[in-house]
Amino acid sequence: MAILQGRSRLTLVLLVLITVTLVTLDVRNVEPFEQAKNAAEGALGPVVSGAQRAGRPVVDAWEAITDYDDLKAENERLRAELDVERGRDLANASAAEVLQDYLAEAGIQYVTDIPSTTARVVRNLGNFPDFTVDVDKGSSAGVRTGMPAVTSAGLVGRVVDVSPGRSRVRLISDPEFELGVRLVGTDAVAVARGTGRGQPLVVSEGIGVSIPVHVGMLVTTSGIDRSVYPPDVPVGLVAEVAVDPGLNQVLFVQPAASLDSLNFVTILLYDSGL
């Protein structure tokens, strides 16, 4: 290619090398690089927050115009659901209250004695949101990497990056997310994995066919040794049970927390000692 000669070829090779190096350092979480990146993100954080605050009225007006039909449809759907709910035995009880009743019945004290800080979820930027959300609390509020993030309904994810005024939380729906779980009412401890946005978690190993499992059972964090999560944090409810060829039960667990509409999360300032 005549137009790519000498210096231009060298430049393109250098560009590829630099970007491959940057991506590799970032993906592998190399410590000095992470510190530099966090410092840069920390410096940009106030700019992003300030700009978003300033642009909020315009964005709200835009959303009011463009999302009007969606909001109307959503409103109608919610009204219909509310009517159905009213006709059920669980009248007047929200899903969270049901879960709280369940927890009380199972003797679970849900993170009542762990210090925590509540953070606002910052709007995800760009067209390609991954399985993380940014929140507006960071190391200055005591948040550290590895701490669990929850809502009143249950586990949301884990802090993976921290700068002074901001943190990034990896959601449990991430296909690379794994956590130890316990099936309440049994002694079974297994590993749950995320399978993607809007999809249930999957528990594919550790639950033999002899263990009684039924739809609607509560799944919590296991709290076993070396777990980064405190015990008995609700993860979700069993939505479906199947049996694999190896005679293990495969559980599909619907997350207790609504991961698609997070506005606030609570970071548990929990030190697992790891």
Place this chain on the structure above:
Amino acid sequence: MTVETIRTTLRSALVLFSVFVLQVGLLDGLRIFGRAPEPLLVLAAAGGLVGGWWRGLRFGFVAGLLYDLVAGTPLGLAAFAYAVVAAAAGLLAGYTVRMWWLVPPFVALGLSVYVFAGEVVGQSHLFDDRFMVTLGVVEIWAAILAAPTLRLVRWAFNEATDVRAGSPSVRAGPPSVRALDRKSGL
């Protein structure tokens, strides 16, 4: 370092920062079908078209780095895609006219390179069944933003020639850039 170089560097930095603030504060919220414009990518393509491949490459790289720092994807991914698209736009700009409608195709190229490079480094969530919707929305916004962005970049690069968005152009730019382009065979 000449006064001219310092001035264009400062102006470029100001333009990059301003477009970044505009993207995160306002334009990212103006979504259609849940998809947002990509003004930094438009800026990178415009940088290549106005400044040539070498200057565009550096301009696009910095624009991409800014995007990487807030988008949550690995640092360097957008920097690579934006630099490639800016350089490609700069190469083509050496042979053809510079018009606003050249920007959207390069933006589409940049988005595709970004997604493809993401797949290569394991960011499989970047390509989903709504990619064509994303591309469509980004293209519409690119067409809207192209002309003012070209104007902005010409100001940043201190272009002396009277080239208006939408009108044919000859290659221009400070002597250092033209000399470098000559050296590189452009």
